[in-house]
Amino acid sequence: MLNSEGVSPHQSLRSTTVRPIGVYQLAGLATDQTHLLAVDTIRGYFLAIDPTTNNTTILNPDNVEDWLDAVGLSIWQDTVWFAQGQTVFWCDRQTLQPTLFVDLPYPIDGVAVWESTVYITCQKSGYIHIYDRHTAKLRNKLPQPGVGIENLTVTQDALWVCDRTEQTVYCLDKDTGEIQLSALTPFVSPTAITLYAPTADAEPICYVAYADEEPYIRDDPNNADSPYQLTFRDRTFIHPLNIDHHPEQHYTRSNGYLVELSYAEELLPLDSVTINQVEWRIALPSDTLRQKVRHVEPIGHPFTIEEQAGQKVAVFKFDQLKPNQGGLIGWRAVVEMYSLKYQLTPAHVETSPPLSEAMQQKYLVDDDELKMDTETIIAAAKAAVGTETNVLRKMLRIRNYVYDRLSYGIQPKIDTPDVALERGVASCGEYVGVLLALARLNGIACRTIGRYKCPQHSELKNLPLEPEFNHVWLEFYVPGIGWLPMESNVDDVIDRGPYPERFFMGLAWYHTEIGKGISFEKMKAADKPEDVTLGDLAINHIRFRILDELLPQASEVAAD
Template sequence: MLLEPALSNASEQPGDSLVIQSNATTLHRTVRPVGVYMMRGLALHEGRLLTLDAVRGYLVAIAPDSDSTTILNSKHTEQFLDGSGLAIAGDTLWFTRENRVYRCPLTDLSGDTLTPDEFATLPYPADGVAVYGSAVYVTCQKAGAILIYDAETQREITRFAAPGVGIENLTFRGEELWLCDRLERTVYCMDRATGELRFSLLTPFDSPSGLAFYPDPATGDEVLYVVYSFEEAYIRDDPNNPELPYELTFRDRTFLHPLYFRYDPQQHYTLSNGFLVEMIYAEEISPLDAVQLNSLEWRIALPAETARQRLRQVEPIGIPFTEELQDGQRVAVFKFDQLRPHESHIFGWKALLEVRGIKYQFTYDDVEKIPPLSLEFQSRYLVDDDDLAMDTPAIRAAARESIGTETNLLRKILKIRNYVYDRLSYSIKPHIDTPDVALERGTGSCGEYVGILLALARLNGIACRTVGRYKCPPYADRQRYPLEPEFNHVWIEFYIPGFGWLPMESNVDDVVDGGPYPTRFFMGLPWFHAEMAKGISFENIKTPTSDVDVSIGDLAINHVRFTILEELPPL
């Protein structure tokens, strides 16, 4: 997929492909408006950002440099309650509410009466709205489309397929149509005239519900601001209930945050906001039973260097380690001459990571003429090397059923993913069963999702491998505070011959019973994944005589901690 040099912030170096990126040069602050609860839609008017508060019905103007908030429709809030989309075209305000699209002159907002003109009525809820000349673009999740109307005749002209499966809001930038999808946590850049997807990128926070390009008068940057609105659970202090003084409840969270990106079509991916994260992985020797081990070597994989992750530095915790390479990946080796019964140690590593969101941009046509998989990769990545039950009738039948007659690699792996999602629901288990057992049961942990995905993909000729191992708790605004994940996590990578490995989440996108399933983490990873142990064991122990008859879980307690230090500057 090639891009025309249409963006003002596109730059080209000799010998390189065209790179399209945000032209913000400095970090911009998070904007937290005062007194709003659930912002929907975002528009630019006279140097200010305008948004709707769906809970209060406020149309507010926001100053990004100060959080100053002004209600523009103080006499007419009822007309905007539960509003979803917002646009400004000239002196006309456009908004959506329920299944209707409305418009009214901005000057009428200060009057004593306001009667918005009903522009269009949809059979389903109208989500977002944006105006380009005489064309009015309306997103509708239920229709799975972007509907385009003529502003004069109020008739539908045409429609484009929606790029995602969630509720979408939209805006324009020149000839580009930009959309954000709440469920996909993705922003899409599309051609305004054809609806062709140019590229997409992941947002650093969940539930994006509006976007607009803002020319910052202080820096000269054009900042892409995205609105985020969601509910979060928290523990509330209830002084009126002495028996149960604390209760679980929910509160609204809504704010604007700049979205930075860099799209490289030659490398087929887009990078988005990144963070500097400190990660600690340590083991505390605390055996369940008395055990003595001689000449013990304890191996723990180190974070990997990838397109979205950079290992700035790593240092030992407790005791020093040496390093070795395993399949090109760095592994820390801790050595104990003798580990006596009830002997105590804490050891591990502390790493400083730069992590970003990544979204790969491959089309079905891109993989139609790929070279065949090499014999080496066939022997390594098409075999049952981890109790995948690939020789059982149930898994072989599932492998055939999952793809039908499909031959395209991308379509095959996506159909396999959706097949597994249709038949499995997520649940935590104390141990991992083989794919045939998990598929028959109909529930599984992330490891069991991975096992089934590996088995079905490999039986269909797609090289794939397990990747993990942890996710930073995804609270990008909770910086310099220790965060501890409750579980480990694994996902897979599949291989496109002629290009390389692409990520695919195991179970995280299985969020809608029966689909349609989001593809946010199909060929994409958010910033909070810590990549290590690609196709190798994350952690293992051994002695020269291989007489280890105790598991790591019976021998030690692991401690995992993340600290988000700061947001990285734009690329």
């Protein structure tokens, strides 16, 4: 049966957020193939949720205290499994009275059961502990795939793990723990995972629960002087994770969004200046493995499109710009933007061919005040890598070395890498500069990419969203594989590590790739004074609008 828009109910579920009623923090998720089942760790509720209506039923109304602080949830036949603190419990589905299964010396984060096997995750131990369901004896341990608090579910074929810090879902081999794929989630703080198939012949939907706090403006009528106050409230919901896995190419795309992006320069000169024969160039969004430009059109003034190093650029031309002349120039683009995560190990690149001479000449040089000839940067490049030769291990060691020595902070201007490294505090652009310098000195071709990130409010469709800052990250090149993305500073979230690797060879849907490997914006004129910059002539306006959610399988995007 199809709805009025020609979409089956099952297909509609793949882009519909489930918002249970009266819940605070979901920390466990399962299914009985009729409902989604969940635990609210704050209230102690064991819940049945209809994903088509959001109707929510508390299944343990008489013993919610027994379930307070419950995390993890698994259903096996007529039993229910969950954890509290350092203990795993099971109970009969009819009585829901918890019975102790096993105690661990660490806080437990997740439980999953399949036939005679119980899987238990513990961030503090760093392992997934595997127990015999009948004897409660430890059989084996598998290393956790990420660094954060992890929840899991299990099927006949695989273990599925979601990591709260990594913002990632992993599919693991049940016996070896080998990662089969990893996919970035569209929201932060994933807390639980399950696979739901409403009918026997339906393809399962991977549902992920999220829980965090959101800021909001509270109206306080008792405070006449300041009636509006910024405060926080709990936010928890369930959303399908849609996965498009390409094992031969070692990457996975996940949930995407159709986004309208506008970039415009408002002519607002600081000084009275006349310039002639003006050519103003602004890079356009790129077509990449995770991003497809559907449409682009001018704002304020017509442009022509030129190609520069494989990238498209909007070119605006003026015979003359006069003092105090008003105007807008820019573009509006409609872009498909997906999350992308590569699953490559050092073994995959152990036999990579050497970097070509052309790549060395272009991407191993100091072409942007990287200070690669200074004692500070030369010493750091040696210390970061040591004797490592594998390109992936080298790049990861460089990233971790930089994260150990820098903390994020917005600076009044971009300093050179030697200054930023000695200061110990850096903006995203300064992180990129240090990473570029150390990588290039170690023979790794890399380049700057980025420009803006869409505000992460995918639920606010068709509303104007304006980013506070621009943003840059980088790409590094592996011969035989291609360009791989790496965030600048975003994963530097744990003092002295271990650092998450969500954006090491990965980008979330809200990253906008514009003008890869070329300057974002340039202006030249026949008589432009040397001391006049773009910032002296115009002020920019950036606006995003999220139009729709996209399934990654439904669209083909360009190869990188």
